[in-house]
Amino acid sequence: MSTTPRIFTPFTLRGLDLKNRIVMSPMAMYISDEGEVNDFHRLHYHKIAMGGAALVMVEQTAVHREGRITNGCLGLWHDGQLAGMKTLVDGIKQNGARAGIQISHGGRKSSAQRAWQGNGPLTEEDIANGEELWQPEGPSDFPFAEGWPTPRQMSLEDIARLRRQFSDTARRAIEAGFDLIEIHMAHGYLLQSFLTPLANRRTDRYGGTLENRMRLPLEIAEDLRALMPKDMPLLARLSCTDWIEGGWTMEDSVVLARELKARGLDLVDCSSGGNLVRGATNSSLARGPGYQVPFADRIRREAEIPTMAVGMIHTGAQAEAVLAEGKADLVAIGRRILYDPFWTLHAAQELGHDPDFGHWPQPYGWWLEKWARSIRAEGNTV
Numbered sequence: 001m002s003t004t005p006r007i008f009t010p011f012t013l014r015g016l017d018l019k020n021r022i023v024m025s026p027m028a029m030y031i032s033d034e035g036e037v038n039d040f041h042r043l044h045y046h047k048i049a050m051g052g053a054a055l056v057m058v059e060q061t062a063v064h065r066e067g068r069i070t071n072g073c074l075g076l077w078h079d080g081q082l083a084g085m086k087t088l089v090d091g092i093k094q095n096g097a098r099a100g101i102q103i104s105h106g107g108r109k110s111s112a113q114r115a116w117q118g119n120g121p122l123t124e125e126d127i128a129n130g131e132e133l134w135q136p137e138g139p140s141d142f143p144f145a146e147g148w149p150t151p152r153q154m155s156l157e158d159i160a161r162l163r164r165q166f167s168d169t170a171r172r173a174i175e176a177g178f179d180l181i182e183i184h185m186a187h188g189y190l191l192q193s194f195l196t197p198l199a200n201r202r203t204d205r206y207g208g209t210l211e212n213r214m215r216l217p218l219e220i221a222e223d224l225r226a227l228m229p230k231d232m233p234l235l236a237r238l239s240c241t242d243w244i245e246g247g248w249t250m251e252d253s254v255v256l257a258r259e260l261k262a263r264g265l266d267l268v269d270c271s272s273g274g275n276l277v278r279g280a281t282n283s284s285l286a287r288g289p290g291y292q293v294p295f296a297d298r299i300r301r302e303a304e305i306p307t308m309a310v311g312m313i314h315t316g317a318q319a320e321a322v323l324a325e326g327k328a329d330l331v332a333i334g335r336r337i338l339y340d341p342f343w344t345l346h347a348a349q350e351l352g353h354d355p356d357f358g359h360w361p362q363p364y365g366w367w368l369e370k371w372a373r374s375i376r377a378e379g380n381t382v
């Protein structure tokens, strides 16, 4: 008797049913104009939904124009951006997936180059080519690294305004039809820069102790939970460690995850890194297959909250092992799913789970089942 691989078992988060455990990780495309959705976004997200992932996470989406990481970031900071977002959501759902959105503010890493321009601060040449430079805001008034713009230290009024912007964006995300919302608390962007002592040098109630540094992310989680429908999941992506001595640690992440859970958060998406020390990433960062899985495992056990593992998870067998070993509840796939938008359907083939191609879109599956049979009859593999 064949058993269903765990990655193809359903999962329920609050009131949301997911058909399997595979998630497309949020990945910024940097190709928007004024935060608007365009045809590239539609094709990109809709084809990944067609490729079988249970949940398609729309990339970091700015809650504020100045909170865009680059000039090309998506946004939901005004109502005019709603219609485009609805088309994204509708197509994801029509293709059989659930639609999630990561909402974000870039903080002191805002106003940067798009990835392919270099991922650094904007240069004179970028500006001459039409990229807009603005002064970012952050917890304190010192830059991300040498050569980056010096942020304006946020006042208490700015913090109150930011909370409203997260709430307003969440309301728009709900109106657009998203099934869940993830708060971006990772990678050195604004909320993570409040958390980490590497970026937060405030002396008021938003800085200093761990409790104070956690205050703003927790307030935002609380604000969102209060306005979201009861059955709609709320997630947070954390940088579980800065990988830098004197920075945010795994122990801090366990404390934060417990506090988030107490405020009604449903799942922690476990990433890491994003800050620099003296212009370089820390050498203790050892990237390899599944390198962040231990974070998802530890938070799941110690904070007793569902987790999502992400980072260099390449094959169906590898994803299956993460779940079989009880290290996470969901697995997010990033670059692999860019490389192969049908990764999930291919993983089912790899694990022998979908021999009749029944998971595929019907117009493909009918043909592929016969095609695969003839290929196998010739002694070849699909």
Ligand SMILES: Cc1cc2nc3c(=O)[nH]c(=O)nc-3n(C[C@H](O)[C@H](O)[C@H](O)COP(=O)(O)O)c2cc1C
Binding pocket: 025, 026, 027, 028, 029, 059, 060, 102, 184, 186, 187, 237, 271, 310, 311, 312, 313, 332, 333, 334, 335, 336
């Ligand atoms: C093109 C690209 C854009 C990304 N944008 C985001 C983003 O918007 N939000 C986020 O939290 N992480 C972002 N990431 C990180 C990915 O979500 C993922 O965590 C990372 O790539 C590791 O997973 P992988 O090894 O499967 O690619 C991005 C990564 C890539 C490659």
